[in-house]
Amino acid sequence: MENRGYEENGRVGLWIAGAKGDIAATLMVGKQAIALGLTSSAGITSDLPPMNRLPLIPLKDLVVGGIDISTQPLAASAESLYRKSRTISREVLDGALPALACIEEDILVEPRLIWKPSDPQPADTTPLRQLTDRLQAHIRGFRKKHRLSHVVAVNLTSAEPEPDQAPEHETLEGLEQLITEDRKDLITPGVCYLYAALREDCSFLNFTPNPGTTFGGIAELADQQNLPYYGNDGKTGETLVKTALAPLFAYRNLRVLSWEGVNLLGNNDGLALDDPDNRTAKLRNKGQVLNNILGYEPHAGVDINYVPSLGDWKTAWDLIHFQGFLDVKMTMQFTWQGCDSILAAPLVLDMARLAEFAARHGESGPMHHLAAFFKHPIEVPEMAFHTQFERLLRYTETHLAQQSETLQDQEVSVQ
Amino acid sequence: MENRGYEENGRVGLWIAGAKGDIAATLMVGKQAIALGLTSSAGITSDLPPMNRLPLIPLKDLVVGGIDISTQPLAASAESLYRKSRTISREVLDGALPALACIEEDILVEPRLIWKPSDPQPADTTPLRQLTDRLQAHIRGFRKKHRLSHVVAVNLTSAEPEPDQAPEHETLEGLEQLITEDRKDLITPGVCYLYAALREDCSFLNFTPNPGTTFGGIAELADQQNLPYYGNDGKTGETLVKTALAPLFAYRNLRVLSWEGVNLLGNNDGLALDDPDNRTAKLRNKGQVLNNILGYEPHAGVDINYVPSLGDWKTAWDLIHFQGFLDVKMTMQFTWQGCDSILAAPLVLDMARLAEFAARHGESGPMHHLAAFFKHPIEVPEMAFHTQFERLLRYTETHLAQQSETLQDQEVSVQ
């Protein structure tokens, strides 16, 4: 692994698919609020020791751009955080608006870039190859305009339906062919973002449950480009709690009979998931978690209901029915009331910094050390949150040790 | 470390202070129900891999005896599990009664063996030395009668008030002197059990918050006798959940503003804790947990309320108020509805097996690998449940590796 050229003080791009959504707007406003000293950096994992001792790119050197299907101005997305979600004050909003106006110039608006694999006549009739070319051109322009040393692309769009599996997904050649043949039944928008970003030398993060990152063809492309990537499906609420709590039952030999969960949410993500076509991948990701940690399959239902009045404030209730000594049945229940974007946005910043760090150090392929950030971490079998987090700690410590050796070597050679 | 003599197929004693309480009765009934095939072994940690590959003493070879202040027959304690707690069926009760009748013969009844350090005229006027002699004689008799290869003593009594700290606690000589001088203001019943048990070559487990295990004089005695011991305060409910959940907030850099908990319980433990004198140690143990895991001190209130109708079914409600990105405040709450004895009893069996195993292998002093079982694990700084549990895993793996080497050596020498 050869290190990618990297200029000190260079700036790094964060190219977001879904750049006008709640998570993206929260990320942009939050980044600016931190810069203005209007908020703490709570929620940002990479500021915790020992990660804060890695030479990660400072937040202020992240330049944001991206793509969205919405034609409304970015300011409207931010204003809705103030008015609807009530997560930011007027002062924070006002402080962030100038920065948002700049970012807006780097957002490509493609209102029709959304289709379902099952749709015989997608609204977007642009051929796939033309779309990926357009995406690539936009990323290229973004990189050039801001003289970015690297670009991290991240998918923050809503859940989309899964296409059927096809052998063409498993090779780069197959993927190229599907794109060339405009097979919108097998290539979803999320795959286009992924393909275009890797082609343009971006590392990639899939914060959605949408397919692509596990295709063999994508792995081949990332390998060829020597790029790191990771996913799927950011872990921000109920599943996060599940992966922290389930080990308790496993380690105490308390047999989980049923683990039932209901998720109520009213944001765009909730609206998308209200369509059963879109929830398949999400529910599968949520389901696998328990079997892995417990070693057996308890009865586990997960409901996702769209409740408009809750907006971005996701409320999840879980009931855990378990059996202890003498087969006595007991229960635990929890309610999680968190704001989805507030929980998700800082993780995207964390991972953008870590992805750039990995790319800078010539690391390619799935970034297993990011497992703790995802519901369905690629190639990582363990689901317990603390075990996943230890991967990040070990990765960090390995790099810190190398860094310290390098410093010592340099000191030696200086002497 | 020289291994203690240990006969294959030897039986091991479990001498319980508080032998007629709910936990003890549940332990005895459960042990018997497992033997009769009336229940699974749910709740028993030492049956989980890899611990189940250690040559631990089988449950059936544990012989139970002990001491209690209650004059009611053991059968009445067990019957209350059936009638009040509804944790066992009539069939399980009936199946266990003959075994309980046998155990009853090995329970010393000392109705007045309870006093407060602040009490100028304790009900029990027996001099301390006479008491410890009596306890030692009982343990000796128990061991002899059943030809036990080892005895593990465990304190399962209710919370008691703490005596003032005194320099005499810190040396064995000082302890001996306090006992000889009948200083009931500085020596509590719990210390007598501990002293007598170690004197009689028992390993010791303190499942209560009561003092003694951290006295220098006790460490000296254990060291002199080459005995393992551990405590304090079995972790079975709210604190267990706390130590599993708090790392989630730490690892996500979510700042806990307040973690408020209320514990409702109606058993004898609850009655004892209803007296503020008795809850000091308990509340301290519950409080330390968060500071350690989070690295700062959130507002953290813990109420313990006596609610007779709940009996042994402890209900705990916790509210976690935390701050994320952009300083947005969010909440999580959980309700834990568990039966205390059902949660506690199997841990006592686990630890008895592990203590005997340690003693058999000549290990002495605090058994840090049992940290996950206690609210306030002696000499173990880390409070996160999974980190504590990893101590047990490492301990087990080390022994399994040694065992495997020994086997290989034996095979070699046989050849």
Next chain:
Amino acid sequence: MENRGYEENGRVGLWIAGAKGDIAATLMVGKQAIALGLTSSAGITSDLPPMNRLPLIPLKDLVVGGIDISTQPLAASAESLYRKSRTISREVLDGALPALACIEEDILVEPRLIWKPSDPQPADTTPLRQLTDRLQAHIRGFRKKHRLSHVVAVNLTSAEPEPDQAPEHETLEGLEQLITEDRKDLITPGVCYLYAALREDCSFLNFTPNPGTTFGGIAELADQQNLPYYGNDGKTGETLVKTALAPLFAYRNLRVLSWEGVNLLGNNDGLALDDPDNRTAKLRNKGQVLNNILGYEPHAGVDINYVPSLGDWKTAWDLIHFQGFLDVKMTMQFTWQGCDSILAAPLVLDMARLAEFAARHGESGPMHHLAAFFKHPIEVPEMAFHTQFERLLRYTETHLAQQSETLQDQEVSVQ
């Protein structure tokens, strides 16, 4: 209204459709446990003042019989209360078994008496008329054997799919015709019970959501026979709480934005409701409640999930998201953990007593004073629990006043 002949000290029949289900078994065991002094009469509304001053039939004078599709003995149903639901002790079970053996003789077993309107070839090929004849004969025999002064019939079976509406339902002539023509697509088992019972001069209670009680043809038959009847769908859990709580929001002008509920249950009722065909009526009954009390339609989702491990212990969680002064959004949530049969059984006893009382006093048609017992009370518009309960209080007071007048008249005439 002419009073039906009624002998003092006469016994009254309670003929149950679903006589081997959890509710029926609980009712029978509980009635016997009360008779044996093994339990209090908690849960029985008719024992509360002022209802307890009405000359209602004593519980001991209720003779139970009925019909079921299950071939397992009644003792097995009762034993499952002891083993699975853990709602009764061995002593209560043993005390009730002799009485259950007697009741068993009065239970008609019809294993195939279940079909769906949509089923082209129902398992039960017996023509409907033959079925209703058989049901009538059984009721006649039951009445004669025990010399019953009156029989109250009650439907406690599981939810069944609704047939399409048909004009024939609305007249007695039409109903007769459907039965004669064996129209199993328009006549469900629940309608057969209702028809046969009214024909045999029984008052009728429909504790299920199943159709029939609102058919014009049934009203005509009840009128012709001068019989009281009521339904639908016993109110025992989440909806009960809803109708007690919703007025709070109405009276405080707190605007309910969303009222989301999830019901987890694992009994036969839950299994039946797991089939979407069977839940239509149930969900409709649950939904109407809020609109009526609040005067507008909030977002209101109701999930019913089958969770086998919970058995008869229904767990419901509701989230109420509401808006107060300055349009501030606030939340309330509740968890209800109740045993369905335990909540339902005493209501059936209450209503049986009140139905017999009504019949004895020559009252016929819908018993509006029983509105508080049902999710969907026939012809009663108000849904607030306290308003419904006041109907029962007023009814009781009217009868008490009449009774007192009659007594005075008698005293006068005696003088």
Next chain:
Amino acid sequence: MENRGYEENGRVGLWIAGAKGDIAATLMVGKQAIALGLTSSAGITSDLPPMNRLPLIPLKDLVVGGIDISTQPLAASAESLYRKSRTISREVLDGALPALACIEEDILVEPRLIWKPSDPQPADTTPLRQLTDRLQAHIRGFRKKHRLSHVVAVNLTSAEPEPDQAPEHETLEGLEQLITEDRKDLITPGVCYLYAALREDCSFLNFTPNPGTTFGGIAELADQQNLPYYGNDGKTGETLVKTALAPLFAYRNLRVLSWEGVNLLGNNDGLALDDPDNRTAKLRNKGQVLNNILGYEPHAGVDINYVPSLGDWKTAWDLIHFQGFLDVKMTMQFTWQGCDSILAAPLVLDMARLAEFAARHGESGPMHHLAAFFKHPIEVPEMAFHTQFERLLRYTETHLAQQSETLQDQEVSVQ
């Protein structure tokens, strides 16, 4: 009852003790936000039918003034609603600030007007008579300045300790004497407000648990002045839910074994209640509720804990442990997350309108029809929320009927 002179279109004063607290600031901002069309009138009971058909004073004709111990500007109180409680938007705050500046001129600041009966040397050395004179002068000035047809005084201060009971409290002469003799051990600030307001011909509402409204001397004074008044202790959260839910258990004959509640709050009210001296009256009011509704005394604990991070967002958790048929124990729990000021402020507006209406119609003494607004409604025995609310409905209907008769009479006389 002779009607007080009342000019059509006259304006009415609302003189608030505690005019800079959270409730008062919320009331003022909300009143203004409604006037500006920035919010709905949610939370205002008197806008519900049939109350909205009474000729109540419009909100815009209420002129606010009062007294407070705080020297900070009213704008700071309002700003904290925006910054800390996040209950209002910047636009609402900005819209209200001019009105607040006007109100500020009518607020008397008395920083030392607070003392404890047990305090031998209160900070405020002003003699009581001088204080009440000063309060009376302020009210007089307020009335005159704004040409108010009537003034309603309301106490919104924090909980204060109770003085010992004294016979002097029970007569007006005694009260006068205590004031003249400067008995700060028997006369609290709350009594001064009450005395001064009644002397100045104000009707009075005691939204606090503080004493005074039940003194015989106060009743005498109100009677002499022909003034209506009412209290005590506004019902806004846990107790409100309790009084709506407890009838459910009573009407179903479900025996409540324990009803345990914990209240977490972080506002000034919480800080005041953190001092045990201040919580006596509050806890008593909360306790009486259940006994009254249930007819027996269940185990009922109420904790009130100060949790600063929650601010004005009170979180209450209640566990209800109850026994049903066959003495089976079941549970219900609820969590209430409401903003105290948001819940309280509209009730004050409601009652101010209703108090003015009563005064205008010459009604004097305790306004029993306001029972539903208080935890401890004076002279009203029934505690069930719906029964209390029916008092308001009946009162309203009586007035509407009178009004309709008067109109008819007028029509007749006009003819």
